[in-house]
Amino acid sequence: MDLKEKVVDFLKEYLSLNKEKIYNSLEIPPDPKFGDISFPCFELAKKEKVNPGHYSKHLREKIVIPDNSIFGRIESAGPYLNFFVNYTKFIPKLLKEINKNPAYGRGKAKKQKILLEYISPNPLKDLHAGHLRQAAVGGTLARILDFAGFSVIPVLYYNDSGTHIAKTLWAYEKFHKGEEKNISNKGAWLGKIYSEAHKKSKDNKKVQQEIRKIHLALENKNKKYINLKKKLYLWSTQYFEKFYRDVNAKFDKIYYDSDFVDEGKKIVKKLEKTKYLYYENNTPVLDLTEFNLPKTLLLKSDGTALYLTKDLAMAFQRIKEFNADKMVYMTGSEQKLNFQQLFKALEILKFKNSENLFHIPVELVYDKHGKRFSSREGNAEAYSKIIEDARKAAEKRISNPEISEKEKPEYADKIARGALLYFMNKVSYKKSINLDLEKALSFEGQTGPYLQYSYVRARKITKKAKSKPSPKYLTKLDTQAELNLIRKIYFFPDIVEKAAESYQPHLLAEYAFDLASLFSKFYELCPVSSVAESLSSARLYLVQVYIRVIERCLNLLGIPVVEKM
RNA sequence: GGGCUCGUAGCAUAACCUGGAUAGUGCGUCCGGUUUCGGCCCGGUUGAUGUGGGUUCAAAUCCUACCGAGCUCGCCA
Secondary structure (H helix, E strand, O other): HHHHHHHHHHEEEEOOOOHHHHHOOOEHHHHHHHOEEEEEEEEHHHHHOHHHHHHHHHHHHHHHOOOOOEEEEEEEEEEEEEEOOOOHHHHHHHHHHHOOOOOOOOOOOOOOEEEEEEOOOOOOOOOHHHHHHHHHHHHHHHHHHHHHOOOOEEEEEEEEOOOOHHHHHHHHHHHOOOHHHHHHOOHHHHHHHHHHHHHHHHOOOOHHHHHHHHHHHHOOOOHHHHHHHHHHHHHHHHHHHHHHHHHHOOOEEEEEEHHHHHHHHHHHHHHOOOOOOOEEEEEEEEEHHHOOOEEEEEOOOOEEOOHHHHHHHHHHHHHHHHHOOOOEEEEHHHHHHHHHHHHHHHHHHOOHHHHHHHEEOOEEOOOOOOOOOHHHHHHEEEHHHHHHHHHHHHHHHOOOOOOOOOHHHHHHHHHHHHHHHHHHHHHOOOOEOOOOOHHHHHOOOOHHHHHHHHHHHHHHHHHHOOOOOOOOOOOOHHHHHHHHHHHHHHHHHHHHHHHHHHHOOOOOOHHHHHHHHHHHHHHHOOOOOOHHHHHHHHHHHHHHHHHHHHHHHHHHHHOOOOOOO
């Protein structure tokens, strides 16, 4: 039941525009008092060289509303023609339709296939707040795209070649060998070891040399180091996999950049044949100044591969493997230039989809004061620390006697994860975030726990209700609180579509909060069980529909659903 | 110095791509009301588009200059 389509059917009799044009020009008014759908008259008025206000007024005079119309009123207001739905006709139809459809809001299947890479961690290093944000936003985007009807292939990319690996091996061997026996989270522990090695090697040439030796030994497939690397990798990936579960991130395919070193070098050879590559002291340089981009290196002077080298090769592999129409990369915003250069290089190489490459630069995460996480506070930025703190804080807030001490950690975990995911998702990726756990975990305001709580309340109503939900008396739903809630529910598919098309998951996060907020008002003003059975059954029906939509929102946002909290 | 991004009330944010109705929301403040299907909610209050130009019937939105913040500009991932 698409209201816009109904407006189009209505207006096409009166306008000389084609259906599609009318449809696209329709707007949702900023305030319900302007109606449910409005048609702006600016363009048509301009064509006929009349004042838009007059045009709309004149158009209204011509219109006759038939008796069976879903629209109760049509009004001219300034340059707009506003359509008001006849709710007593509309509501029962709409709610029944939603109730029938478990996948309410799912978009029509689209042909476009989108490959989405949204997180690329380095094994043996700890995950940090930035990874959390990307996993939250990227995961949500993947789910929204899928729900909107696109065919989505989420992929994960491990940076498993480079000096950072050698650094960790060095520090482990030298200072921490065997200590792992007493460590439960070995992955996070390795992250600390990496930081230690990084600090120690910074201004120490001797240490740097030792690390280089290990790096070289690895490249030469030295058995001892290869085996050690494998051992540490296992701890690291176990920790990472737990992280993916925490944030509900799923991947269809995992790539390792070490697999693309050789292929990358071959591509450098290909670029040699173009006018964009030249050598400086035996080092290949890609000159993109013609495209207003800075020059960039394709290989290090010692002949080893750089990120760009491997990314080029990987792009070809991915397109070969999945034949995607669009390849989307989500990374930290600091890599913006790198991706411009990558895409341009691919264009030079006549990559099949160079115009369908898309980079989403996600802004950084800072501490709650808006400053960079300081190294003095240890691993404050580390995911392991963030989630641990969040769980502790969540546990303190649980005061429901129905939750036993034994159950508490389980609920605290779900609340903490929901809080973090929502906090990361509610802001546009273009803005930096100040991570404030206290704000994120509040039960009030625009937070994950507020949404979870809203779901709990709705479920509680249905569990405690004496009557049964029924569509028989839906016309009794006529208070403002009920109408506002239904109106919001009606726009859910629109939001899904918009969030997907524009790659902006925060639109859904915002919608979910608005929806929950309207439900709270309904909850307060419209008692369900203490009213006459006919009204009660209608309200229960509405609650049921609400549960369907809010649950879907939570799922899309990756937020765990709880039955009590 | 060049490039990119951001600048909205005390704080945090939406709307900016695709210009249109009174710039929406949360936290906070202050005043009142509710006390339950669970911590909520209701009514009211406070207060914002960095600055200056330009384009337009119309600018938070587009262009431009400046101011401020962040990121980035060949061997780092």
